[in-house]
Amino acid sequence: MAKNFIWGPDGALPRIEEHTKRKLDVLKNYLDVYFDTVVRNPAQDRLNITLVDGFSGGGAYQDGPETRAGSPLVLLNAVQQAAIRLNVGRDKPLEINAKFIFVDDEPEHVAALRRELLSRGYAADDPQITILEGTFAEHLPAIIQQINVTQRKGRSIFFLDQFGYSDVPMSSIQAIFRSLDRAEVVLNFAIDSLLNYLQEASADLQLYRQFGIDARFIADWRQRKDENMGRAITQRALMAHIQANSGAKFFTPFMLWSRTDNRWMMLAHLSQHQAARDKMLGVHWQEQNSFTHVGSGGLFTLGYDTRLIESCDSLFNFSAIDRSALSRELVNALPSEVHRIMNGGELEVSRLLSEIGNRTAGTNDDIFQVLSELAQARELEVLSAKGKPKRAGTQIAVNDRLIMPSQPTLFFPSRW
Numbered sequence: 001m002a003k004n005f006i007w008g009p010d011g012a013l014p015r016i017e018e019h020t021k022r023k024l025d026v027l028k029n030y031l032d033v034y035f036d037t038v039v040r041n042p043a044q045d046r047l048n049i050t051l052v053d054g055f056s057g058g059g060a061y062q063d064g065p066e067t068r069a070g071s072p073l074v075l076l077n078a079v080q081q082a083a084i085r086l087n088v089g090r091d092k093p094l095e096i097n098a099k100f101i102f103v104d105d106e107p108e109h110v111a112a113l114r115r116e117l118l119s120r121g122y123a124a125d126d127p128q129i130t131i132l133e134g135t136f137a138e139h140l141p142a143i144i145q146q147i148n149v150t151q152r153k154g155r156s157i158f159f160l161d162q163f164g165y166s167d168v169p170m171s172s173i174q175a176i177f178r179s180l181d182r183a184e185v186v187l188n189f190a191i192d193s194l195l196n197y198l199q200e201a202s203a204d205l206q207l208y209r210q211f212g213i214d215a216r217f218i219a220d221w222r223q224r225k226d227e228n229m230g231r232a233i234t235q236r237a238l239m240a241h242i243q244a245n246s247g248a249k250f251f252t253p254f255m256l257w258s259r260t261d262n263r264w265m266m267l268a269h270l271s272q273h274q275a276a277r278d279k280m281l282g283v284h285w286q287e288q289n290s291f292t293h294v295g296s297g298g299l300f301t302l303g304y305d306t307r308l309i310e311s312c313d314s315l316f317n318f319s320a321i322d323r324s325a326l327s328r329e330l331v332n333a334l335p336s337e338v339h340r341i342m343n344g345g346e347l348e349v350s351r352l353l354s355e356i357g358n359r360t361a362g363t364n365d366d367i368f369q370v371l372s373e374l375a376q377a378r379e380l381e382v383l384s385a386k387g388k389p390k391r392a393g394t395q396i397a398v399n400d401r402l403i404m405p406s407q408p409t410l411f412f413p414s415r416w
Ligand SMILES: C[S@@+](CC[C@H](N)C(=O)[O-])C[C@H]1O[C@@H](n2cnc3c(N)ncnc32)[C@H](O)[C@@H]1O
Pocket: 005, 024, 054, 055, 056, 057, 058, 059, 060, 069, 070, 071, 072, 103, 104, 105, 106, 109, 134, 135, 136, 137, 161, 162, 163, 167
């Protein structure tokens, strides 16, 4: 266990690293956006949710002279603050009925977490909080069962902050998405450690096979290792495999550089709903340079993408400059994509978002903006949900439909 994640019996807290702060900031910001989004209806008076921290650690860190909240406290605080924020100006009070499940397989860490919670005023027998000692994988079946009993739609967030890459089996992620419709997973994955330790013999091990790694993958990686872009290409191939094996429809991988360990970590968001993915992407834009996305940002494929080599444009930062580059790229790339999916008929905007969702760093608003520009340039026509033509330049909505333009254009042949 790395020393920055050791909570000992003496009560001393581990020193927090920069990349851990950024990871926890993303978690906090995402939870804020999450609650603001799911509780939009002023008539709603209750939200049932379970927050699972599968690798909870001891609850707090030392940050210079201050104490800083670890992930269990980030989850607890986010719910408490959301309940205050969302009740402002409400006629009907909203209750967030949140259950928290914290798991850690290290008894010292579980003891440290209990101490931390007690010191912050949580009762040892708080009915909302369950603390489990043992591995996440062994506790998962009972956790899923418990969520299913209390929530019809299985609304839950799993924060799976493993240290390496071997403690969250793909079968666990599949079980979550198979059993819980409204589950979302934020997975930490030490992608570079995996690549660095890959040996020829790894192809025979289930640990690697579950990520789609076979003898061919390893041979390709060895061949590319010295090449400038080899690592980025292999990382993306691995992401494509993880997504395919996860059972999640939407997979948004973002990369975080660990200065202490000199390697890339991946923080992936997995969900079954495009809107959830869009919100997480919004958080990455908000956080700007904390995270890097491997690829250009416009439209890309998760697996092998030759443009990575051609453009050497491998690292995409969430900054203002990249946002304008992204728009330019989307203006060029979207028409042919729309044309392909449309296949001569109509295309619902929601379907377009689903189809390209995993392949762009653009949020829904970025995509709407580009569609609107294309409509103004008469490259597309937009119909409202009721089938009425919308004036070019009016805002695009998720339930609008796109049709080919009546006049042939640069990108589109005429629909007549
Ligand atoms: C990276 S630390 C977690 C840090 C914590 N999430 C935070 O942000 O404050 C990983 C934790 O997972 C625990 N752990 C390691 N393997 C585990 C497993 N298979 N199941 C559950 N916990 C595990 C370790 O004891 C350690 O406390």
